[in-house]
Amino acid sequence: MKIALVTTFNKRLYDYYAHNFIESYNWPFDLYVYHEGWHPAKEGIFFRDINKYNPELQEFIDRNSPKNVDSQYEKHKETTTDYKMDAIRFAYKIFAKTHLMLDCDYDYVFWADADIIFKKTITEKEVIRKFLPEGCAVSFIDRPSYYSECGFVGYNLKEPITKSFIYNLRRYYTKDLLFKEREWHDSYVWDCVRKKYLHGIKTHNLAPNINNVGNPWPDTYMAEYCDHYKGKRRKDAGEMLT
Numbered sequence: 001m002k003i004a005l006v007t008t009f010n011k012r013l014y015d016y017y018a019h020n021f022i023e024s025y026n027w028p029f030d031l032y033v034y035h036e037g038w039h040p041a042k043e044g045i046f047f048r049d050i051n052k053y054n055p056e057l058q059e060f061i062d063r064n065s066p067k068n069v070d071s072q073y074e075k076h077k078e079t080t081t082d083y084k085m086d087a088i089r090f091a092y093k094i095f096a097k098t099h100l101m102l103d104c105d106y107d108y109v110f111w112a113d114a115d116i117i118f119k120k121t122i123t124e125k126e127v128i129r130k131f132l133p134e135g136c137a138v139s140f141i142d143r144p145s146y147y148s149e150c151g152f153v154g155y156n157l158k159e160p161i162t163k164s165f166i167y168n169l170r171r172y173y174t175k176d177l178l179f180k181e182r183e184w185h186d187s188y189v190w191d192c193v194r195k196k197y198l199h200g201i202k203t204h205n206l207a208p209n210i211n212n213v214g215n216p217w218p219d220t221y222m223a224e225y226c227d228h229y230k231g232k233r234r235k236d237a238g239e240m241l242t
Contacts, residue, residue, distance in 0.1 A: 001124055002106045003029040008050060008096040009114040010036040017235045018114040026121045027225075030106075034096035050096055056174050057095040061088055064176065069184075083185055090186035091173055097155075098170035107158050108132055113151040115229045122225050130221040132204055137162045138194070139204035141220055143213045148194075150187040151228050152206065152220070161201055169193045 005027065009018040022042055025031055033039060034050040051058055069085035083089070097111045110131065132139040132154035139154035156162050169190065172178045178189045194203075207220040217228045229235050 001108070001128070003108045003110070003124060003127060004032060004100070004104070004106045005029055005110050005112050006032040006034070006097050006100050007112050007114045007116075008034040008092050011038040013114060014038075014040065017229060020117045020229075021112075021114045024118040026118050028121065028124075029127075032096075032100055034092070034099070048099075050092060050099075054095040054099050057091060060091055060095075060173055060176075064088065064179070067179070084183040084188065085185075087173075087178060087184035090184075094169065094173055094186055094189075098166050101155055101157060101166050102163070102170070104157070107156070109155045109157060111150070111153045111155075112226075113228065113230070115235060116151065116226050117229065118226045120225045131206065132156055135159075135202055136204040137165065137198055137201050139206050140190075140194075141207045141210075141216050142205040143207075143210060143216060146213050147183070147188045148191050149207075149216055149230075150190050151217075151230060152222055153190075154204070154206075161198065165193065165197045168197050 007018075007021065009021075014022075019040070022033075022040060022045070025045075030046060031044075032046045032048060034048050034053070036051065037049055039047040064087060068088045069082055070089070093111065093113075097109070101109050108127070110127075128134065134156075137156055137159045141149035141152065143149060155166065172189055172193055178184055178192075181189060181192050183189075206222065207216045210216045210219050212219075215230075217223055217230070222228075229238070
């Protein structure tokens, strides 16, 4: 069984929080990092320049910058514009993971946000049993009456329907289809594509018993193995706040 993880970050985000991701990574699977022209000197990781491998990303940015709502944040400072309409900020993860998955020989690929910190290693058997059981096309944190949490998403590439889903997810960006939706951030768009192309297809919920939709990570199957410092408050604190 061939398994890989993929993430993306630039130098600024590496200095802010992604260095914790890299330094703590202890899972026995290939790790791909799509960067923006700079990456740390770290052996055993596949680094790819996202602009070199994804010229369509820059084309997307050039086309849509005038309509985009910028919500970028830095340490100690955060703009207050609505992240839900910031298509460009979240497009990097879409172009990174779809590029890898549409041209690879892995059986399973997992997207992991770069603000995740790894605590405990995991076996191949545990990954399949807990994170993406056989016969499921994708796995994700399903939040009832809210958009999905897409900080950690699994893709079963042995299922032909999964490749079709990934192709159409990328097409929502290359053809600007996401701008027809109510919100433009990656999680909302991912749900739109999932509901359209994976309707009736077996998927796996990574958090079937959520207590707090605003912070579902403690209730996920991943919580035993890693933490997700989602949001500026947790990143600045350097801990999993409630």
